[in-house]
Amino acid sequence: MILAVTALAPPASAADGDVTFENDGVTLHGTVVAPPGGTKLPGIVMVHGSGEHSREDYRDQAEAFARQGIATLIYDKRTEGYSQFSRSYSTLADDALAAVEALRKRPEVDPARVGVWGLSEGGWVAPLAASRSSDVAFVVTLGANGVEPSRQQAWAIENQLRRLGMTGSIVGMASSTMMRQLVGGGVFPEAHYDPVPVLKSLRQPVLGLWGAKDVLTPPGEAVRIFQESVAHHTLRVFPDAQHQLRRTTDGFDKLDGYAPGYVELVGSWVNHPPTASSADAPPSQDRPSVSVTPLRWYESTWLQLAVLVVLLVAFAFGLFRRPRWLSVTGLLTVLGFLVVDVLLQTTMGKGLGPVVAGRPLPWLALQLLSLGVVAATIATGVAWWRQRSIRLGIAVAGGVVFIPWAIYWGLLAI
Structure with missing residues (x-):
């Protein structure tokens, strides 16, 4: 008024x-x-x-x-x-x-x-x-x-990342998955x-x-x-x-x-x-914009936050018992992803450094670490089966939860 x-x-x-x-x-x-x-x-x-x-x-x-x-x-x-x-x-x-x-x-x-x-x-x-x-x-x-606004912003983010030479899963993560989470979490004002x-x-x-x-x-x-x-x-x-x-x-x-x-x-x-x-005639676009769709139940912001807590606790718990490879790679990947996510949002990808094979080096490192987490989950699972250790079991549970989480966020995708 x-x-x-x-x-x-x-x-x-x-x-x-x-x-x-x-x-x-x-x-x-x-x-x-x-x-x-x-x-x-x-x-x-x-x-x-x-x-x-x-x-x-x-x-x-x-x-x-x-x-x-x-x-x-x-x-x-x-x-x-x-x-x-x-x-x-x-x-x-x-x-x-x-x-x-x-x-x-x-x-x-x-x-x-x-x-x-x-x-x-x-x-x-x-x-x-x-x-x-x-x-x-x-x-x-x-x-x-x-x-x-959310649709416009998703289109603009993809333009910026592609201009920097990025392709593949990091582009989809930033322009779609991350954007949908921001909108679903209520931190993107006037999104719709x-x-x-x-x-x-x-x-x-x-x-x-x-x-x-x-x-x-x-x-x-x-x-x-x-x-x-x-x-x-x-x-x-x-x-x-x-x-x-x-x-x-x-x-x-x-x-x-x-x-x-x-x-x-x-x-x-x-x-x-x-x-x-x-x-005037509409100018050409390299690609159309795409609507930012609502989150499904398994994508809810609170569930994603809960999964992060589970991963951090499970991997940290496993540091107290050998083998520690799963816990170390798991923690590095999860914490590193949070840093990359913040840099993507605050710098539109400019803060991620050189791009190799369509991936900025930090993202490439996270994808390699994610493969290490999968391998370590299998190896630690075998050790847990032999020893039936609670500490190893918690770390393996973290590795099992990690795999769908990493697929969702593009860490185990091309």
Whole structure:
């Protein structure tokens, strides 16, 4: 719920003016960048991509839009209630609506021509804000998704790992198994947000922009979904641009400058919205995105945590009795897997070092250790059969549990 809006008067001799506005008990601070001396200007509120962002992250584009005759509000993204593990698109949309109200109150702005601009995550948030208020005159999106966040993220992770030369089980583990566990464990916020119903509800004109070499958003699918869902649309694809419409060679690097014609297109479209819909052909994708399916009962997060505890206890218990090979290899594999899992999530695979035969060296080492655990389980099982030792029996039980666990997580898969 939007509680209050306060707009400060623009400085007499500057093109910038500070604003504050409030939503859900949080005061947000922003700046309006506008051409000096303008009157009855169209306005844009810029809605952030994912992560922490200040208004300065979008100042260069705001200044470019100002040169196109547009008053643009950039603001510091909320930190309260927003983190890697907690966020609400609904709250972010209400933040954007509070910013729209602040911009509409500016004396140099035409209140009937204020819209929202959203990048990436903002491509989910900006349409949601527009669907809630007729005060939003139009929507501009960059790198917006037509699929749910978990599906987009799984597609992006696989792109990153393949770019690093990885193939096989580690790619499937990171982009599917790990992602399904994060979603099932409730630590992936807004995982199943479906943008399509919101897009279908929009009555405002929408300018959707994508880079053909986008490796974070499935651009071909997004263009098709927007074309099928948005009633009044203008959809454009820039051939040599990446996710943020920066110039690029492969979608991963960022060259200086934005895609030629991007800023001018936004300026002309906002100042003179077309009456008829039009769309570029969807760009090609190497592969389609895939839905992140719910966990089966045996994959539940709590069961996976319980299995980890069983493995660690069983292997640690076996350290007190020879032969210790099963316990040593088992502990090294389980603990090493946890480290690799964290590195995959925090560095998108960049922290795993050189890649050999499609496998980063730590993953290759874990797969070899896993084979060692299987061999040690057989050997220790034979020793247990001869000695009938409780300690050996516990270690063997750990080895037996380890095998399906390692298959599930790709350690015993190609």
